[in-house]
Amino acid sequence: MKIAIIGTGNLGTSIAKGLITNNAITSLYLTSRHPEYLDEFEGYRHVYISSDNVEAVQKSDIILCCTQPAQFEWVLQEIKPHLTEKHVLISTVTGFVIPKIETIVGTNQFIIRAMPNTAIAVGKSMTCICSNTLGEKRIKVAEAIF
Secondary structure: OEEEEEOOOHHHHHHHHHHHHOOOOOEEEEEOOOHHHHHHHOOOOOEEEEOOHHHHHHOOOEEEEOOOHHHHHHHHHHHHHHOOOOOEEEEOOOOOOHHHHHHHHOOOOEEEEEEOOHHHHHOOOOOEEEEOOHHHHHHHHHHHHO
C-alpha cells in the first residue's frame, strides 16, 4: 500500500508506527509542519518525511488525514485539486463528519472516517470505521490499516 499520513501528531505517528511494525506498506509518506520532529522515522526503508502535503498525495493511493480540526479544512482545500479516482481518503479528524468532507472534496471520492486510539502503534487499537456510499467499496482498505 502507498500511504500518506498528513498530520503526524500523536495519532498520526502512532498509525505510522503500527504500519511499519506490521509491514503493511509499500511506501509511507509522513507530512508535518515540523518534519524535524519525525527523526525517529529516518532510516526506515520506503518511509519519506516532508512538509509537502501535495507531493505526498500525488505519490500515494491512500491518504490518512490526522490533522487538528482547525487545520483540516485548509488541508482538504490544498489537496483537493490533486485527488484522483484512485485515492481513498481516510479521516481521523474529530468533528468533521462525512457530509462536511464531501462538501469540500466532492461526493465522487472514496471517503472513510476512522476513530482509532493510540494503541494502534502496537496493533491493539479498537477502531470505529464508517464511509460515504462510494467509500463502502474500500472499507477493507481501512480495516487492513486499523
